[in-house]
Amino acid sequence: MSAFNLLHLVTKSQPVALRACGLPSGSCRDKKDCKVVFSQEELRKRLTPLQYHVTQEKGTESAFEGEYTHHKAQGIYKCVVCGTPLFKSETKFDSNSGWPSFYDVISPNAITFTDDFSYGMHRIETSCSQCGAHLGHIFDDGPRPTGKRYCTNSASLSFKPVDKNNAGEGSGNTHPAQTGKAEL
Known part of the structure; x- marks a missing residue:
């Protein structure tokens, strides 16, 4: 499939905001359109080396080794850098x-x-729209109803489980992608 056809398929199903290619992920920290800004020093202190490499340097974790690869709990997957809700476990x-x-x-x-x-x-890179953290890539080989596959690094995610006492709303407990480091 040509690059044009792939981009056309992605843009046909949902609005797309493309950024200039070649900038390091998270580079919106230096742009006016970034809504959440963190210093590199703060991120290096708060994130594990793998989380930093993936989200700030467009790295990729090893296949089948990420914390959320086989994760099946119900809840919300959020950006590990800024806490923006990204995916529901149902998807x-x-x-x-x-x-x-x-x-x-x-x-x-x-x-x-x-x-x-x-x-x-x-390929089409996916990034958090709030802080610019690199998440992964999107492909057109996913299941219905969208046909999309947001292929995402576990290291770019945190998870907020469903609070069973609150009718589907998340609890205050979160689990960072790697132990020993806190998230927002």
Whole structure:
């Protein structure tokens, strides 16, 4: 499939805000359109080395090793950097890709899409629209109803489980992607 056709399929189903390619993820920290700003020093203190590498340097965790790859609890997956809700557990599916996969986002405004031409191929990078943290990539091989697969690094996510006493609202307990580091 050509790059144009792939981009057309992505933009056809939902609004897309593309950023300039080649900027480090999280680079919106230096732009006026970034809603949440953190210093590199603060992020290095608060995130694990893997979380920092994935979210700030467009890294990728090893396949099948992420905390949320086989996670099945009910709740909300949030950006590990700023806490923005990204995915509901109901949209998570087993793609056998080695990374957590979702077929839809909580809100069309939660994620920003950017052309990614790294490694000699064209993909669409997904980033948190609030802080610019790199999440992963989106592909057109997901299940119905969207046909999308948001292939996401566990290291870019935190999880807020459903509070069974509050009719579907999340509890105050969260679990950072790696132990020993706190999240927002």
